[in-house]
Amino acid sequence: MKVDIKKVAEKAGVSIATVSRVFSNSDLVRQPTKDKVLKISKELNYIPNPIARSLSRQLTDTIGVVLPDLVGEFFMDIIHGIDEEAYKQNWFVLVSSSHSKRNILETLIEFMGSGRVDGVILMAPQIDERINEIIRKSKRPIVLINAGGDTNNNANFKVDNFQGAYTIVEHLIQNHSYKIIGMVEGPKDNYDAIDRSNGYYKALQKYGLNKNGSMVVPGDFSVEGGYHGFKKLISNKVKPDAIFMANDMMAVGAYQAAKELKIRIPEDIALVGFDDIYLSQFLHPRLTTVHVPIAELGSKAVIHLLGMIKDKKLKKKSFVEILSTCLVIGGSCGCA
């Protein structure tokens, strides 16, 4: 029942090498021979076994994707971008999410050490020395997505959190003339969060608001964090004119808190977020936020990774591309 290259070769009256060449699109085969082999193959329903091919070629046509967690639309977009690009180029995608550091490491080792994939796209919140060591030792190329930590000597695609935060805060100042702008920050050890905070500070500074126009409370990127952060800011003696939530999820929490306290957005206080998650367009008023090109991050990572796989020289070079964000204007900042 099983049909392999030998059966095809036999039936077609050629050697297995010729059959192999036909399926590798070699130009060393005469057209008539090619046709004959292809015809027999179709008859026998022959498809070259990719595992055997991988073993022989030492290539799998597969990229591994390691994600910190599969929950959240953020990751869905990433996978979407990756899958689409990989499919276009006829590659396969092996995914693996994880819920703990150890898990990321394990998966990475499994992917990198073995011949299961030809390259890896890694999205890790924090690149530590152990991860770097694995990357260094492996023959297989790796591309980082939105990675923080010691990412030197690696290929790294990230989002311009600083610029995005700067821009949206500047919008609050320039277009709306708000004087006191609060912020609910993200986790202190999160690089995205840190850059967003820096962008915020920079904008305030630029417009001379850093002295007494600044009000910052900690947050954790969660809905509850946003809820409490908002309440904390609002309970201050001197209330802020506007609040920059370090991400949209927290902005959702802020909307809930505002609703509860009967505070109107943007009439009583303006609110902006970051990420442009799907949900944000359904908030009332629509949340003004910063769009992050997530799927693009994924597809760019794939393109670069395939480049590294094809041209080993690239592997040695470090490479960083920072994708710019764009402002998404909703009603929550006070714009019509």
Added chain:
Amino acid sequence: MKVDIKKVAEKAGVSIATVSRVFSNSDLVRQPTKDKVLKISKELNYIPNPIARSLSRQLTDTIGVVLPDLVGEFFMDIIHGIDEEAYKQNWFVLVSSSHSKRNILETLIEFMGSGRVDGVILMAPQIDERINEIIRKSKRPIVLINAGGDTNNNANFKVDNFQGAYTIVEHLIQNHSYKIIGMVEGPKDNYDAIDRSNGYYKALQKYGLNKNGSMVVPGDFSVEGGYHGFKKLISNKVKPDAIFMANDMMAVGAYQAAKELKIRIPEDIALVGFDDIYLSQFLHPRLTTVHVPIAELGSKAVIHLLGMIKDKKLKKKSFVEILSTCLVIGGSCGCA
């Protein structure tokens, strides 16, 4: 540089068979020998090559997942359920989404025909004859998720759309005594949508509301579809007391329309949805809807698929499991 089983065997002073046995956890190896091999392996950083292993064993420890599209949180949840379960059992997941029918077929053929995966989880909106033929011909088992069409003789996990719809409509009738209940339906060719409509009709019938308590307009599962469907229903001479949206996305559209028309939910009209998407909990009031156990669908599919892979006999048996939904009460139906 490259370290293979031969190097390890040599260095450990044993044969490659013994090394292989150590890594296959065979109990034919004495503990001291095992220790020695393991020690050397660690020293040399040896990991058995999974490709070679796959070729020899004719098993890849990988399952393929074919999805109609990677967009939408629905699919993210599916992947999440699948990945988590697969990881638990030490399997890998090869994903592939697609945007057209042809694409699903292609991927399926590639997955099933080749030795790249040991089994496939397929989520296709519609199982047609071509797909069935592929399933029939393949040695590799396949599990369907939420599939419509001719799914006999297959393993199939689906959601109880009928019961879910029936239950939520019954809730509207029993708990709130609404007399006229409208519905915005899903796509006519979508099996989920059809079952939901049937559940709706059945509930109305049960309580004798089918005569003049029914009002149905077509929809398409999109936000816009819900928006227009809601407006259509509301513009009727005799207005419905409550509306059942065939899915949550359309309910979101209905909220927008209601806001626009200054119609209060649930004071002026009650509204319920289906799916319990993430977003629905952030609507005001929270949407009453039907929770669909999506991740569970994924993990159950994996468990069953691995069962089929291990026990070939299972493959022949058709199997259907219909996962029950549960009601999620929010404020939109009129409940406190």
Added chain:
DNA sequence: AGAAACAATGTAAACGTTTACATTTTAAAC
């Protein structure tokens, strides 16, 4: 027509495992 150059095909050795089967070692029984 024969030599030379080139195109097309074939042969056989990788690729790195697993696993029947053969062989050796160890333990048990007498």
Added chain:
DNA sequence: GTTTAAAATGTAAACGTTTACATTGTTTCT
């Protein structure tokens, strides 16, 4: 201390390709 059975290890043949290298077939040139 043999003999015997059982346990541990080794040998070698798969698994299904790719691809140097060898061989054969076909032009082209003189």
